[in-house]
Amino acid sequence: MSNPVESLYNIRLLDELAEKKSIIHNVHPLMKVLTTGAYLLVTVSFNKYQLSNMLPLVFYPVIVMSLADIPAIPIFKRVLPALPLITGIGLFNLLYDKSPVLVLPWITIPGGWVSFLSILIKGFLTILAALILIATTGMTKIALALRIMRIPGVFIIQLLLTYRYIAVLLEEAGRIVRAYSLRSAGEKGIKFRDWGPLTGHLLIRSIERAQRVYRSMCCRGFAGEYHTGREKGINTGDILYFAGWSISFLIIRYFNIPAMIGWLMMGVRR
Protein backbone atom coordinates (compact mmCIF):
# COMPACT_ATOMS: atom_id res chain seq x y z
CA MET A 1 0.00 0.00 0.00
CA SER A 2 2.65 2.47 -1.04
CA ASN A 3 0.17 4.99 -2.29
CA PRO A 4 -3.23 4.64 -0.65
CA VAL A 5 -4.94 7.12 -2.91
CA GLU A 6 -3.82 5.19 -5.92
CA SER A 7 -4.98 1.90 -4.48
CA LEU A 8 -8.28 3.58 -3.88
CA TYR A 9 -8.68 4.26 -7.54
CA ASN A 10 -7.65 0.69 -8.08
CA ILE A 11 -10.33 -0.72 -5.89
CA ARG A 12 -12.89 1.48 -7.48
CA LEU A 13 -11.74 0.45 -10.91
CA LEU A 14 -13.59 -2.81 -10.39
CA ASP A 15 -16.78 -0.86 -9.77
CA GLU A 16 -16.22 1.21 -12.86
CA LEU A 17 -15.56 -1.83 -15.00
CA ALA A 18 -18.79 -3.30 -13.70
CA GLU A 19 -20.67 -0.36 -15.21
CA LYS A 20 -19.55 -1.26 -18.73
CA LYS A 21 -21.86 -2.84 -21.23
CA SER A 22 -21.02 -6.12 -22.92
CA ILE A 23 -22.46 -9.57 -23.53
CA ILE A 24 -20.94 -10.77 -20.28
CA HIS A 25 -22.18 -7.78 -18.29
CA ASN A 26 -25.62 -8.53 -19.64
CA VAL A 27 -25.78 -12.06 -18.34
CA HIS A 28 -27.99 -12.35 -15.29
CA PRO A 29 -25.91 -11.95 -12.10
CA LEU A 30 -27.21 -15.19 -10.64
CA MET A 31 -25.87 -17.17 -13.58
CA LYS A 32 -22.52 -15.46 -13.34
CA VAL A 33 -22.28 -16.18 -9.64
CA LEU A 34 -23.21 -19.82 -10.24
CA THR A 35 -20.75 -20.12 -13.10
CA THR A 36 -17.98 -18.66 -10.97
CA GLY A 37 -18.93 -21.06 -8.19
CA ALA A 38 -18.75 -24.01 -10.57
CA TYR A 39 -15.39 -22.81 -11.84
CA LEU A 40 -14.00 -22.50 -8.33
CA LEU A 41 -15.25 -25.96 -7.38
CA VAL A 42 -13.76 -27.60 -10.44
CA THR A 43 -10.46 -25.76 -10.07
CA VAL A 44 -10.07 -26.71 -6.45
CA SER A 45 -11.12 -30.31 -7.02
CA PHE A 46 -8.11 -31.19 -9.20
CA ASN A 47 -5.55 -33.11 -7.23
CA LYS A 48 -2.14 -31.60 -6.87
CA TYR A 49 -0.42 -33.72 -9.51
CA GLN A 50 -2.95 -33.08 -12.26
CA LEU A 51 -1.05 -30.12 -13.55
CA SER A 52 -1.56 -30.74 -17.23
CA ASN A 53 -5.25 -31.59 -16.81
CA MET A 54 -6.06 -28.20 -15.41
CA LEU A 55 -4.31 -26.10 -18.01
CA PRO A 56 -7.47 -25.69 -20.15
CA LEU A 57 -9.11 -23.93 -17.19
CA VAL A 58 -7.19 -20.86 -18.29
CA PHE A 59 -9.60 -20.47 -21.15
CA TYR A 60 -12.45 -19.36 -18.92
CA PRO A 61 -10.85 -16.13 -17.63
CA VAL A 62 -9.30 -15.40 -21.01
CA ILE A 63 -12.58 -15.75 -22.89
CA VAL A 64 -14.68 -13.88 -20.35
CA MET A 65 -12.20 -11.04 -20.04
CA SER A 66 -11.97 -10.53 -23.76
CA LEU A 67 -15.73 -10.70 -24.27
CA ALA A 68 -16.34 -8.30 -21.41
CA ASP A 69 -13.60 -5.96 -22.61
CA ILE A 70 -11.79 -6.00 -19.28
CA PRO A 71 -8.14 -4.90 -19.32
CA ALA A 72 -5.89 -7.77 -18.23
CA ILE A 73 -3.03 -5.93 -16.59
CA PRO A 74 -4.91 -4.05 -13.84
CA ILE A 75 -6.78 -7.23 -12.96
CA PHE A 76 -3.58 -9.29 -12.81
CA LYS A 77 -2.02 -6.62 -10.62
CA ARG A 78 -4.82 -7.13 -8.19
CA VAL A 79 -4.15 -10.85 -7.96
CA LEU A 80 -0.52 -10.22 -7.08
CA PRO A 81 -0.98 -9.23 -3.41
CA ALA A 82 -2.37 -12.70 -2.71
CA LEU A 83 0.44 -14.55 -4.45
CA PRO A 84 3.04 -14.39 -1.64
CA LEU A 85 0.56 -16.17 0.59
CA ILE A 86 -0.12 -18.87 -1.97
CA THR A 87 3.58 -19.22 -2.69
CA GLY A 88 4.19 -19.64 1.02
CA ILE A 89 1.69 -22.45 1.21
CA GLY A 90 3.05 -24.11 -1.90
CA LEU A 91 6.70 -23.82 -0.86
CA PHE A 92 6.52 -26.72 1.57
CA ASN A 93 5.66 -29.04 -1.26
CA LEU A 94 9.03 -28.26 -2.81
CA LEU A 95 10.81 -29.34 0.38
CA TYR A 96 8.90 -32.45 1.30
CA ASP A 97 7.67 -33.98 -1.91
CA LYS A 98 10.55 -35.43 -3.90
CA SER A 99 8.80 -38.38 -5.54
CA PRO A 100 9.11 -38.34 -9.35
CA VAL A 101 5.99 -37.63 -11.27
CA LEU A 102 5.15 -38.12 -14.88
CA VAL A 103 3.92 -34.77 -16.21
CA LEU A 104 3.62 -35.56 -19.86
CA PRO A 105 4.36 -38.98 -21.27
CA TRP A 106 7.97 -38.07 -21.92
CA ILE A 107 8.78 -35.79 -18.96
CA THR A 108 9.26 -36.66 -15.27
CA ILE A 109 10.14 -34.12 -12.56
CA PRO A 110 10.07 -34.14 -8.74
CA GLY A 111 6.48 -34.19 -7.45
CA GLY A 112 7.11 -31.16 -5.26
CA TRP A 113 7.53 -28.96 -8.27
CA VAL A 114 4.34 -30.19 -9.83
CA SER A 115 2.26 -29.69 -6.71
CA PHE A 116 3.88 -26.32 -6.08
CA LEU A 117 2.99 -25.16 -9.55
CA SER A 118 -0.51 -26.53 -9.36
CA ILE A 119 -1.17 -24.76 -6.05
CA LEU A 120 0.14 -21.56 -7.58
CA ILE A 121 -2.06 -21.93 -10.64
CA LYS A 122 -5.11 -22.91 -8.63
CA GLY A 123 -4.65 -19.91 -6.36
CA PHE A 124 -4.13 -17.57 -9.24
CA LEU A 125 -7.13 -18.84 -11.19
CA THR A 126 -9.56 -18.79 -8.26
CA ILE A 127 -8.70 -15.23 -7.29
CA LEU A 128 -8.80 -14.18 -10.91
CA ALA A 129 -12.24 -15.71 -11.32
CA ALA A 130 -13.55 -13.88 -8.28
CA LEU A 131 -12.15 -10.56 -9.50
CA ILE A 132 -13.64 -11.12 -12.94
CA LEU A 133 -17.00 -11.77 -11.34
CA ILE A 134 -16.82 -8.45 -9.48
CA ALA A 135 -15.57 -6.57 -12.54
CA THR A 136 -18.32 -7.89 -14.80
CA THR A 137 -21.17 -7.83 -12.31
CA GLY A 138 -20.56 -5.29 -9.56
CA MET A 139 -21.01 -5.87 -5.87
CA THR A 140 -24.63 -4.71 -5.72
CA LYS A 141 -25.72 -7.16 -8.37
CA ILE A 142 -23.75 -9.96 -6.78
CA ALA A 143 -25.72 -9.18 -3.64
CA LEU A 144 -28.88 -9.48 -5.69
CA ALA A 145 -27.80 -12.91 -6.90
CA LEU A 146 -27.04 -14.01 -3.37
CA ARG A 147 -30.47 -12.79 -2.34
CA ILE A 148 -32.07 -14.93 -5.03
CA MET A 149 -30.04 -17.84 -3.70
CA ARG A 150 -31.67 -17.28 -0.30
CA ILE A 151 -28.47 -16.42 1.50
CA PRO A 152 -29.53 -14.76 4.79
CA GLY A 153 -29.67 -10.97 4.54
CA VAL A 154 -27.25 -10.45 7.42
CA PHE A 155 -24.43 -12.04 5.46
CA ILE A 156 -25.20 -10.04 2.36
CA ILE A 157 -25.17 -6.73 4.22
CA GLN A 158 -21.97 -7.81 5.90
CA LEU A 159 -20.42 -8.43 2.51
CA LEU A 160 -21.64 -5.16 1.01
CA LEU A 161 -20.60 -3.03 3.93
CA THR A 162 -17.20 -4.69 4.17
CA TYR A 163 -16.67 -3.97 0.53
CA ARG A 164 -17.65 -0.32 1.04
CA TYR A 165 -15.55 -0.17 4.16
CA ILE A 166 -12.38 -1.00 2.27
CA ALA A 167 -12.90 2.10 0.15
CA VAL A 168 -13.61 4.20 3.22
CA LEU A 169 -10.51 2.87 4.97
CA LEU A 170 -8.27 3.60 2.01
CA GLU A 171 -9.73 7.06 1.55
CA GLU A 172 -9.05 7.96 5.17
CA ALA A 173 -5.57 6.45 4.92
CA GLY A 174 -4.95 8.59 1.85
CA ARG A 175 -5.96 11.74 3.66
CA ILE A 176 -3.87 10.97 6.71
CA VAL A 177 -0.79 10.18 4.65
CA ARG A 178 -1.25 13.33 2.63
CA ALA A 179 -1.65 15.49 5.73
CA TYR A 180 1.38 13.78 7.28
CA SER A 181 3.64 14.18 4.31
CA LEU A 182 2.73 17.84 3.93
CA ARG A 183 4.00 18.50 7.42
CA SER A 184 6.90 16.08 7.65
CA ALA A 185 9.38 18.40 5.99
CA GLY A 186 10.15 16.48 2.86
CA GLU A 187 10.91 13.20 4.56
CA LYS A 188 10.25 10.03 2.64
CA GLY A 189 7.70 7.60 4.05
CA ILE A 190 6.39 7.58 7.57
CA LYS A 191 8.69 7.46 10.57
CA PHE A 192 8.50 4.24 12.53
CA ARG A 193 7.59 5.94 15.78
CA ASP A 194 4.61 7.66 14.12
CA TRP A 195 3.10 4.44 12.87
CA GLY A 196 1.32 3.66 16.13
CA PRO A 197 -0.59 6.92 16.51
CA LEU A 198 -1.33 7.09 12.80
CA THR A 199 -2.84 3.63 12.54
CA GLY A 200 -4.86 4.16 15.69
CA HIS A 201 -6.08 7.40 14.24
CA LEU A 202 -6.88 5.69 10.95
CA LEU A 203 -8.94 3.04 12.70
CA ILE A 204 -11.01 5.52 14.68
CA ARG A 205 -11.50 7.85 11.75
CA SER A 206 -12.56 5.16 9.37
CA ILE A 207 -14.96 3.64 11.88
CA GLU A 208 -16.56 7.04 12.45
CA ARG A 209 -16.71 7.70 8.76
CA ALA A 210 -18.24 4.30 8.05
CA GLN A 211 -20.78 5.04 10.75
CA ARG A 212 -21.71 8.35 9.15
CA VAL A 213 -22.04 6.74 5.75
CA TYR A 214 -24.24 4.03 7.23
CA ARG A 215 -26.37 6.67 8.96
CA SER A 216 -26.90 8.57 5.77
CA MET A 217 -27.90 5.33 4.07
CA CYS A 218 -30.46 4.73 6.81
CA CYS A 219 -31.75 8.26 6.39
CA ARG A 220 -32.65 7.38 2.86
CA GLY A 221 -34.62 4.34 3.78
CA PHE A 222 -31.90 1.68 3.64
CA ALA A 223 -33.30 -1.40 5.30
CA GLY A 224 -30.64 -3.91 4.53
CA GLU A 225 -31.16 -4.40 0.83
CA TYR A 226 -29.65 -2.66 -2.13
CA HIS A 227 -32.10 -2.12 -4.93
CA THR A 228 -30.40 -1.77 -8.23
CA GLY A 229 -33.46 -0.81 -10.25
CA ARG A 230 -33.94 -2.33 -13.67
CA GLU A 231 -33.65 -5.87 -12.33
CA LYS A 232 -34.13 -8.07 -15.35
CA GLY A 233 -35.37 -11.63 -15.30
CA ILE A 234 -33.44 -14.75 -16.23
CA ASN A 235 -33.82 -15.76 -19.86
CA THR A 236 -32.75 -18.77 -21.89
CA GLY A 237 -29.49 -17.10 -22.88
CA ASP A 238 -28.50 -16.73 -19.24
CA ILE A 239 -29.24 -20.37 -18.54
CA LEU A 240 -27.30 -21.44 -21.61
CA TYR A 241 -24.35 -19.36 -20.42
CA PHE A 242 -24.27 -21.22 -17.14
CA ALA A 243 -24.96 -24.61 -18.71
CA GLY A 244 -22.33 -24.13 -21.41
CA TRP A 245 -19.60 -23.24 -18.97
CA SER A 246 -20.54 -25.96 -16.51
CA ILE A 247 -20.38 -28.63 -19.19
CA SER A 248 -17.02 -27.33 -20.37
CA PHE A 249 -15.69 -27.37 -16.82
CA LEU A 250 -16.87 -30.95 -16.35
CA ILE A 251 -15.21 -32.02 -19.58
CA ILE A 252 -11.97 -30.36 -18.47
CA ARG A 253 -12.32 -32.07 -15.12
CA TYR A 254 -12.85 -35.60 -16.35
CA PHE A 255 -10.78 -35.73 -19.53
CA ASN A 256 -7.13 -34.91 -19.75
CA ILE A 257 -7.40 -32.67 -22.77
CA PRO A 258 -3.75 -31.63 -23.16
CA ALA A 259 -2.72 -35.29 -22.99
CA MET A 260 -5.40 -36.19 -25.50
CA ILE A 261 -4.16 -33.54 -27.85
CA GLY A 262 -0.65 -34.80 -27.26
CA TRP A 263 -1.61 -38.38 -28.06
CA LEU A 264 -3.50 -37.20 -31.09
CA MET A 265 -0.47 -35.38 -32.44
CA MET A 266 1.81 -38.32 -31.71
CA GLY A 267 -0.66 -40.59 -33.45
CA VAL A 268 -0.65 -38.38 -36.49
CA ARG A 269 3.12 -38.27 -36.52
CA ARG A 270 3.42 -42.00 -36.24
Added chain:
Amino acid sequence: MSHHIIQADNLKYKYPDGRQALNGVTFRITHGESVGIVGANGAGKSTLLMHLAGVLFPDEGEIRIGEVPLTRKTLPLIRQRVGMVFQDPDDQLFMTTVYDDVAFGPRNYKLPEEEVEKRVISSLDTVGILHLKDRPPYKLSGGEKRAAAIATVLAMNPDILVMDEPTSSLDPKSRRRLITLLQGFTHTKIIATHDLDMVFELCERTIVLKDGRVITDGPTEKILCDAELMEECGLELPLGLLGCPVCNAKKTI
Protein backbone atom coordinates in the same frame (compact mmCIF):
# COMPACT_ATOMS: atom_id res chain seq x y z
CA MET B 1 -51.33 20.57 8.28
CA SER B 2 -50.15 19.63 11.71
CA HIS B 3 -47.95 16.78 10.59
CA HIS B 4 -45.09 19.04 9.66
CA ILE B 5 -44.69 20.43 13.14
CA ILE B 6 -41.39 19.70 14.80
CA GLN B 7 -41.15 19.90 18.50
CA ALA B 8 -38.00 19.45 20.52
CA ASP B 9 -38.34 19.20 24.24
CA ASN B 10 -35.35 19.70 26.52
CA LEU B 11 -32.95 17.68 24.38
CA LYS B 12 -29.74 16.57 26.01
CA TYR B 13 -27.04 14.61 24.34
CA LYS B 14 -23.61 13.53 25.46
CA TYR B 15 -21.11 12.05 23.00
CA PRO B 16 -19.61 8.75 24.10
CA ASP B 17 -16.39 10.55 25.01
CA GLY B 18 -18.27 12.60 27.59
CA ARG B 19 -18.67 15.82 25.65
CA GLN B 20 -22.06 17.37 26.41
CA ALA B 21 -23.02 18.59 22.94
CA LEU B 22 -26.68 19.42 23.63
CA ASN B 23 -27.66 20.78 26.94
CA GLY B 24 -31.40 21.24 27.06
CA VAL B 25 -32.62 22.43 23.66
CA THR B 26 -36.29 23.28 23.33
CA PHE B 27 -38.17 24.72 20.36
CA ARG B 28 -41.25 24.28 18.24
CA ILE B 29 -41.26 24.74 14.50
CA THR B 30 -44.59 24.85 12.73
CA HIS B 31 -45.54 23.85 9.22
CA GLY B 32 -43.96 25.82 6.40
CA GLU B 33 -41.57 27.70 8.61
CA SER B 34 -38.06 28.24 7.49
CA VAL B 35 -35.62 28.35 10.35
CA GLY B 36 -31.93 29.19 10.40
CA ILE B 37 -29.79 27.62 13.08
CA VAL B 38 -26.63 29.61 13.69
CA GLY B 39 -23.81 29.49 16.18
CA ALA B 40 -20.03 29.28 16.39
CA ASN B 41 -18.04 26.16 15.52
CA GLY B 42 -18.82 23.44 18.00
CA ALA B 43 -22.04 25.07 19.19
CA GLY B 44 -23.94 21.87 18.58
CA LYS B 45 -25.70 22.60 15.29
CA SER B 46 -24.79 19.39 13.52
CA THR B 47 -25.58 17.36 16.61
CA LEU B 48 -29.00 18.95 16.85
CA LEU B 49 -29.81 18.30 13.21
CA MET B 50 -28.78 14.68 13.52
CA HIS B 51 -31.34 14.35 16.27
CA LEU B 52 -34.04 15.78 14.04
CA ALA B 53 -33.29 13.21 11.36
CA GLY B 54 -33.29 10.38 13.85
CA VAL B 55 -29.62 9.65 13.36
CA LEU B 56 -28.79 10.25 17.00
CA PHE B 57 -31.15 9.74 19.90
CA PRO B 58 -31.26 12.14 22.85
CA ASP B 59 -30.18 10.99 26.29
CA GLU B 60 -32.98 13.06 27.72
CA GLY B 61 -35.93 14.91 26.24
CA GLU B 62 -38.07 14.11 23.24
CA ILE B 63 -38.64 15.05 19.63
CA ARG B 64 -42.03 14.94 17.97
CA ILE B 65 -42.58 15.18 14.28
CA GLY B 66 -46.25 15.97 13.83
CA GLU B 67 -47.95 13.87 16.47
CA VAL B 68 -45.38 11.10 16.29
CA PRO B 69 -42.65 10.92 18.90
CA LEU B 70 -39.31 10.06 17.35
CA THR B 71 -38.32 6.65 18.64
CA ARG B 72 -36.57 3.70 17.10
CA LYS B 73 -39.97 2.23 16.30
CA THR B 74 -41.30 5.21 14.38
CA LEU B 75 -38.01 5.78 12.63
CA PRO B 76 -38.90 4.47 9.15
CA LEU B 77 -41.95 6.73 9.10
CA ILE B 78 -39.98 9.77 10.23
CA ARG B 79 -37.14 9.19 7.81
CA GLN B 80 -39.51 9.23 4.91
CA ARG B 81 -40.66 12.70 5.94
CA VAL B 82 -37.42 14.27 7.02
CA GLY B 83 -34.71 14.69 4.41
CA MET B 84 -31.29 15.46 5.78
CA VAL B 85 -28.31 16.88 3.93
CA PHE B 86 -25.14 16.07 5.88
CA GLN B 87 -22.31 18.47 6.54
CA ASP B 88 -19.83 16.34 4.59
CA PRO B 89 -21.17 15.27 1.18
CA ASP B 90 -18.68 12.39 1.09
CA ASP B 91 -20.74 10.71 3.77
CA GLN B 92 -23.78 10.80 1.59
CA LEU B 93 -22.44 9.53 -1.70
CA PHE B 94 -21.48 5.89 -1.86
CA MET B 95 -22.73 4.37 -5.10
CA THR B 96 -20.80 4.03 -8.34
CA THR B 97 -22.58 6.72 -10.32
CA VAL B 98 -24.30 9.95 -9.36
CA TYR B 99 -27.49 8.61 -10.91
CA ASP B 100 -27.51 5.47 -8.77
CA ASP B 101 -26.73 7.51 -5.72
CA VAL B 102 -29.70 9.80 -6.22
CA ALA B 103 -31.88 6.80 -7.07
CA PHE B 104 -30.81 4.98 -3.91
CA GLY B 105 -33.48 6.55 -1.69
CA PRO B 106 -36.48 6.26 -4.02
CA ARG B 107 -35.52 2.69 -4.84
CA ASN B 108 -35.46 1.82 -1.16
CA TYR B 109 -39.10 2.85 -1.06
CA LYS B 110 -39.73 0.48 -3.93
CA LEU B 111 -41.05 3.07 -6.36
CA PRO B 112 -41.48 1.88 -9.94
CA GLU B 113 -38.37 2.47 -12.01
CA GLU B 114 -40.01 5.10 -14.28
CA GLU B 115 -40.96 7.17 -11.25
CA VAL B 116 -37.45 6.77 -9.86
CA GLU B 117 -35.99 8.00 -13.12
CA LYS B 118 -38.32 10.98 -13.22
CA ARG B 119 -37.36 11.98 -9.71
CA VAL B 120 -33.65 11.51 -10.28
CA ILE B 121 -33.64 13.59 -13.44
CA SER B 122 -35.71 16.37 -11.95
CA SER B 123 -33.67 16.62 -8.75
CA LEU B 124 -30.37 16.58 -10.62
CA ASP B 125 -31.74 19.25 -12.90
CA THR B 126 -32.84 21.35 -9.95
CA VAL B 127 -29.35 21.46 -8.50
CA GLY B 128 -27.89 21.96 -11.96
CA ILE B 129 -25.72 18.86 -12.35
CA LEU B 130 -27.76 16.77 -14.76
CA HIS B 131 -24.71 16.55 -17.01
CA LEU B 132 -22.78 14.71 -14.28
CA LYS B 133 -25.27 11.90 -13.87
CA ASP B 134 -23.07 9.10 -15.16
CA ARG B 135 -19.90 10.15 -13.37
CA PRO B 136 -18.63 8.40 -10.25
CA PRO B 137 -19.36 10.69 -7.26
CA TYR B 138 -15.87 10.41 -5.79
CA LYS B 139 -14.44 12.08 -8.86
CA LEU B 140 -16.48 15.28 -8.51
CA SER B 141 -15.29 18.59 -7.10
CA GLY B 142 -16.34 19.63 -3.61
CA GLY B 143 -19.19 21.83 -4.84
CA GLU B 144 -20.43 19.26 -7.31
CA LYS B 145 -20.48 16.67 -4.56
CA ARG B 146 -22.47 19.05 -2.42
CA ALA B 147 -25.01 19.54 -5.21
CA ALA B 148 -25.26 15.78 -5.70
CA ALA B 149 -25.81 15.25 -1.98
CA ILE B 150 -28.66 17.77 -2.04
CA ALA B 151 -30.16 16.02 -5.06
CA THR B 152 -30.14 12.69 -3.21
CA VAL B 153 -32.35 14.23 -0.57
CA LEU B 154 -34.64 16.12 -2.96
CA ALA B 155 -35.34 12.85 -4.78
CA MET B 156 -36.95 11.55 -1.61
CA ASN B 157 -39.62 14.28 -1.74
CA PRO B 158 -39.36 15.02 1.98
CA ASP B 159 -41.91 17.14 3.85
CA ILE B 160 -39.22 18.59 6.04
CA LEU B 161 -35.82 19.53 4.77
CA VAL B 162 -32.93 19.55 7.23
CA MET B 163 -29.66 20.90 5.90
CA ASP B 164 -26.25 21.17 7.49
CA GLU B 165 -24.18 23.91 5.82
CA PRO B 166 -25.82 23.55 2.40
CA THR B 167 -23.97 26.48 0.83
CA SER B 168 -20.45 25.72 1.99
CA SER B 169 -18.14 25.10 -0.97
CA LEU B 170 -20.71 26.17 -3.56
CA ASP B 171 -19.70 28.79 -6.09
CA PRO B 172 -21.75 32.03 -6.05
CA LYS B 173 -23.95 30.94 -8.93
CA SER B 174 -24.74 27.53 -7.47
CA ARG B 175 -25.32 29.15 -4.11
CA ARG B 176 -27.79 31.54 -5.70
CA ARG B 177 -29.49 28.66 -7.48
CA LEU B 178 -29.80 26.74 -4.23
CA ILE B 179 -31.26 29.74 -2.42
CA THR B 180 -33.82 30.27 -5.17
CA LEU B 181 -34.61 26.59 -5.07
CA LEU B 182 -35.11 26.62 -1.32
CA GLN B 183 -37.30 29.70 -1.60
CA GLY B 184 -39.56 27.69 -3.87
CA PHE B 185 -39.70 24.80 -1.43
CA THR B 186 -42.82 25.50 0.60
CA HIS B 187 -42.41 22.84 3.25
CA THR B 188 -40.62 23.20 6.54
CA LYS B 189 -36.89 23.93 6.26
CA ILE B 190 -34.27 23.85 8.95
CA ILE B 191 -30.86 25.10 7.92
CA ALA B 192 -27.72 25.12 10.04
CA THR B 193 -25.17 27.42 8.51
CA HIS B 194 -22.50 30.06 8.87
CA ASP B 195 -23.86 31.80 5.77
CA LEU B 196 -25.75 34.50 7.63
CA ASP B 197 -26.68 36.29 4.44
CA MET B 198 -28.51 33.21 3.29
CA VAL B 199 -30.31 32.99 6.61
CA PHE B 200 -31.26 36.60 6.15
CA GLU B 201 -32.71 35.94 2.74
CA LEU B 202 -34.28 32.59 3.35
CA CYS B 203 -35.36 32.19 6.94
CA GLU B 204 -37.93 34.32 8.72
CA ARG B 205 -36.84 32.81 12.02
CA THR B 206 -33.46 32.17 13.58
CA ILE B 207 -32.33 30.05 16.49
CA VAL B 208 -28.95 30.87 17.96
CA LEU B 209 -27.09 28.05 19.66
CA LYS B 210 -24.15 28.32 21.99
CA ASP B 211 -22.56 25.48 23.94
CA GLY B 212 -25.52 23.24 23.31
CA ARG B 213 -28.11 25.73 24.50
CA VAL B 214 -30.60 27.94 22.72
CA ILE B 215 -29.49 31.52 23.36
CA THR B 216 -32.24 33.24 21.43
CA ASP B 217 -35.02 32.25 19.15
CA GLY B 218 -36.97 34.81 17.18
CA PRO B 219 -37.44 36.78 13.98
CA THR B 220 -34.30 36.80 11.85
CA GLU B 221 -34.12 40.58 11.34
CA LYS B 222 -34.16 41.24 15.03
CA ILE B 223 -31.53 38.65 15.91
CA LEU B 224 -29.05 39.05 13.10
CA CYS B 225 -29.04 42.83 13.47
CA ASP B 226 -28.25 42.67 17.14
CA ALA B 227 -24.52 43.32 16.95
CA GLU B 228 -23.95 42.71 20.64
CA LEU B 229 -25.70 39.35 20.65
CA MET B 230 -23.92 38.26 17.50
CA GLU B 231 -20.58 39.15 19.01
CA GLU B 232 -21.35 37.23 22.15
CA CYS B 233 -22.15 34.09 20.20
CA GLY B 234 -19.00 34.21 18.12
CA LEU B 235 -20.79 35.54 15.04
CA GLU B 236 -20.94 38.85 13.26
CA LEU B 237 -23.50 40.84 11.33
CA PRO B 238 -24.38 39.52 7.88
CA LEU B 239 -22.33 41.15 5.13
CA GLY B 240 -25.51 42.44 3.56
CA LEU B 241 -26.05 44.58 6.63
CA LEU B 242 -22.57 46.01 6.85
CA GLY B 243 -21.77 49.19 5.05
CA CYS B 244 -20.07 49.08 1.70
CA PRO B 245 -16.34 48.59 2.43
CA VAL B 246 -15.41 51.03 -0.36
CA CYS B 247 -17.75 53.96 0.06
CA ASN B 248 -18.56 53.18 3.71
CA ALA B 249 -22.20 54.08 3.28
CA LYS B 250 -24.28 52.42 5.98
CA LYS B 251 -27.18 50.36 4.75
CA THR B 252 -30.53 50.45 6.39
CA ILE B 253 -33.20 47.84 6.42
